[in-house]
Amino acid sequence: MKPAAPPERSATLSYEQAGVDYDLIDPLKVAAQRAAAATGAHLAAHGFSEVAASRGESAYVVDVGPFYIASIVECLGSKALVADEMQRLTGRSYYDGIAQDTIAMAINDLITVGATPLVVQAYWAAGGSEWFADAQRANALVAGWKRACDTCGVAWGGGETPALAGIVADGRIDLAASCTGLINPKERLSVGDKLGPGDAIVLLSSSGIHANGLSLARKLAERLPQGYLTPVTPGLSYGDALLAPTVLYSPVTEALYKAGITPHYCANITGHGWRKLLRHPATHTYRIHSVPQVTPVLKFIQQHANQDDREAYGTFNMGAGFALFVKAEDAQRTVAVAEALGVQALVAGQIETGAKRLIIEPLSIEFGDDALQLR
């Protein structure tokens, strides 16, 4: 089978068209963030305090004296729907990879603040007890979860496996992971206070779409001539390509610490794509001079969804799953540490003094301060 040619005149498919309306969610998010911020003071009664700079970061950090504790809960999102459809089409279960995706959502966020992940808890809420009756699928989920814990050196503490008929859709599963870690020694804290002009931007390669942008990717499948079985490259279907498990980046951040490299800041490139590089609230210009190779499935989506580079890089990771902001002198060694672990890496640019914006020079695109309203 030949990869399908992009449609000639099809309309652009944007993330908003794919069904997630942030305008409806954002007021709640803001109200919740405000209420949450007011609770940080409770820690004083226990003799502790929050790391205020972690509010709005990917993980919440508390100073408990000898070290910091970071914690998080993250959900997989809608990638499981692709696994379900591909299981229907091919007969095999993809839930081993889905398990890794779910853990990656939590771990890759937790490590941005400099934490070593220690414990993962599983949240597997099924639409009914029957979900668990498919032994192949259930065993794949367990095996994949275990393997991802092994890769990251975390203990799987336990979790919840409720059957929630009427809340979770029939035949579906809502997957999430919570994770607790330590920032130890405390100097590993990377909430961006040391981030500044001259720092290098190192991008770690992604394996594909990871677990963000799936609403659009699923919508696109409806337009493709053979749906999920449409080839992306010869022998690789769109569904299989989408289901490549998310890279777990904690082995890299742990190895960097052992190599004496403490990033000034990290950004997990998830929803909003490269706009996540603008995540830190400080005013800096982020100039990208080299972009990594785009994973075939993301190039395929861009073409078939008829997106220009600005839309694509503002939505998807486009080959870069995680960004490390390090001292310029550490940049090449950061690349070497990652590549020794099998994760391709690239010194992609640097931070400069200037207005808050991201300039991707090779593509002649730019995102301003307003590109990422929500942190």
Added chain:
Amino acid sequence: MKPAAPPERSATLSYEQAGVDYDLIDPLKVAAQRAAAATGAHLAAHGFSEVAASRGESAYVVDVGPFYIASIVECLGSKALVADEMQRLTGRSYYDGIAQDTIAMAINDLITVGATPLVVQAYWAAGGSEWFADAQRANALVAGWKRACDTCGVAWGGGETPALAGIVADGRIDLAASCTGLINPKERLSVGDKLGPGDAIVLLSSSGIHANGLSLARKLAERLPQGYLTPVTPGLSYGDALLAPTVLYSPVTEALYKAGITPHYCANITGHGWRKLLRHPATHTYRIHSVPQVTPVLKFIQQHANQDDREAYGTFNMGAGFALFVKAEDAQRTVAVAEALGVQALVAGQIETGAKRLIIEPLSIEFGDDALQLR
């Protein structure tokens, strides 16, 4: 309106009939527990170790040197469906109470191991962005979540508010909470190693059904003459009574510590009702000589579902939301500490040498070792 009389010859409604089939879930749970147990060894690479006795307990505990860290993720279950139906019937939102229920599921489990809860993360997965457009409901959820954090003195760290169309049912929300706490000083660890004959069993009162047994309670609503609006007591509808928020017990366990009382063990009385008193793996006989007053809504459910005491106490909390196993000499003071905080308490019985069983003398019922297969 007069409270409805129990039906004369209606069939008994058991938990299994209400739609949760543990036979389908349990093999996965066992496989997951086995895989999870194998990951505990990863902590050694970080210089830490798991508290093996916490495997199978309500929260997972890691020894990080100066103190223990406990973590957990818990889901609300199907109580939100009652809130949705009551909102349809009465026009008001019950999500402030639902927020408390969700946090209670996590906090009341976390404290069983002796932990002080420090950080809560919110997991609010809606069936679509539209869920968040109902501002009254969204604000109630935020306000209730904040208030519960205030009650427990925990920091609300953040969370996830995904819109998961196709996974979470349309118009519904899947609510869960993760919680991280410290056992500090380490002597507060209560995983049951000191539990033994002579210990007193102190029961803390519940506010109603809490958030367990709702599948059955919802099924029962279909049988009632006025459904959720059927009065339980004059002026109190079945729906309102069900929606009484779960008691948050961490103020009690924190006050006990300040009073110099360290429980030998705790059991959060949730699914499987009083069978949870048999939770600890050791072989002891638990003899109950006094039972607390049964909350009216639970008495109502027992009558209308035509359950005998064995079925009712094996399913619901029947007025006892949390069990503290303390030294006999601490029992009365434990009651006093709880009641000073407005939580009714009762010295209900004691632990004796003997086969593993729970004897509820006032009701002439008994549960054996086989009553709680899964921990």
